[in-house]
Amino acid sequence: MPRTALVTGGLSGLGLASVERLRADGLEVLVLDVEPGGDFVVDVTDVEAVERAVTQAGPIDVLINSAGVVGPQAPLWELGVAAWRHTFDVNVHGTFHLCRAVVPQMRERGWGRIVNFASIAGKEGNPTMAAYSASKAAVIALTKSLGKELATSGVLVNAVVPALIATPMNADTEPDVLARLASLIPMKRVGEASEVAELVAWLASDKVSFSTGATYDVTGGRATY
Numbered sequence: 001m002p003r004t005a006l007v008t009g010g011l012s013g014l015g016l017a018s019v020e021r022l023r024a025d026g027l028e029v030l031v032l033d034v035e036p037g038g039d040f041v042v043d044v045t046d047v048e049a050v051e052r053a054v055t056q057a058g059p060i061d062v063l064i065n066s067a068g069v070v071g072p073q074a075p076l077w078e079l080g081v082a083a084w085r086h087t088f089d090v091n092v093h094g095t096f097h098l099c100r101a102v103v104p105q106m107r108e109r110g111w112g113r114i115v116n117f118a119s120i121a122g123k124e125g126n127p128t129m130a131a132y133s134a135s136k137a138a139v140i141a142l143t144k145s146l147g148k149e150l151a152t153s154g155v156l157v158n159a160v161v162p163a164l165i166a167t168p169m170n171a172d173t174e175p176d177v178l179a180r181l182a183s184l185i186p187m188k189r190v191g192e193a194s195e196v197a198e199l200v201a202w203l204a205s206d207k208v209s210f211s212t213g214a215t216y217d218v219t220g221g222r223a224t225y
């Protein structure tokens with residue numbers, strides 16, 4: 001029987017590339033996105049809608065939490081409270097809602113793989129992106145805590161930590177911010193979504209067996225730890 005994966009944010013960018021890559025590995029892949037076009041039109045901030053979708057989906061072996069927003073870009077003291085909270089709602093609470101809904105059935109079956117999308121911003125803190133950076137640091141800590149909680153259960157939880165990757169997410173990012181982020185990458189290029197999806201596919205498989213609560217770098221050499 002093929003394994004089933006649920007990919008949030010699966011209609012665009014890194015989520016979409018992960019969907020395609022997991023399908024190439026033979027998985028049944030369900031797409032959950034706030035935009036129409038996938039299997040579940042759900043806002044990950046809505047815990048009840050998330051729980052309904054997970055119940056409808058049936059057994060989920062692999063969960064990829066890719067839904068995310070860049071959030072407001074300005075110095076912290078100029079950030080609006082609502083925009084700050086929305087960034088945390090999607091990036092952190094959304095990831096929490098999905099993990100919370102899916103983990104019990106994975107534990108019961110004794111096998112599962114969860115891949116959360118963090119960001120290099122969560123390790124280093126990008127200026128004018130405090131909401132995004134802090135939310136991704138929270139995703140890293142959530143991943144580490146949950147990974148330890150599930151370490152003997154057969155359910156492995158890891159995070160991917162990309163730097164700048166060419167996706168629609170960056171369409172609204174200020175050009176000077178993008179130029180600065182690109183200049184920080186030692187490989188002197190922006191990453192491709194398929195390069196991230198390759199790592200996601202490995203983390204979603206049996207090939208990963210002795211890693212959990214870990215953060216996997218895809219930054220073209222930018223990360224220093």
Ligand SMILES: NC(=O)c1ccc[n+]([C@@H]2O[C@H](COP(=O)([O-])OP(=O)(O)OC[C@H]3O[C@@H](n4cnc5c(N)ncnc54)[C@H](O)[C@@H]3O)[C@@H](O)[C@H]2O)c1
Pocket residue numbers: 008009010011012013014015016032033034035042043044045065066067068069070090094117118119120161162163164165166167168169170
């Ligand atoms: N692209 C990059 O440079 C980059 C770098 C580091 C980390 N990331 C992270 O990777 C993940 C994917 O980013 P991307 O570049 O593919 O972005 P994207 O904007 O191309 O795709 C994000 C997807 O998430 C969906 N989404 C947004 N809010 C949602 C919500 N509330 N509920 C359900 N779905 C929602 C969108 O509709 C979209 O399909 C994000 O978590 C992002 O923070 C991206």
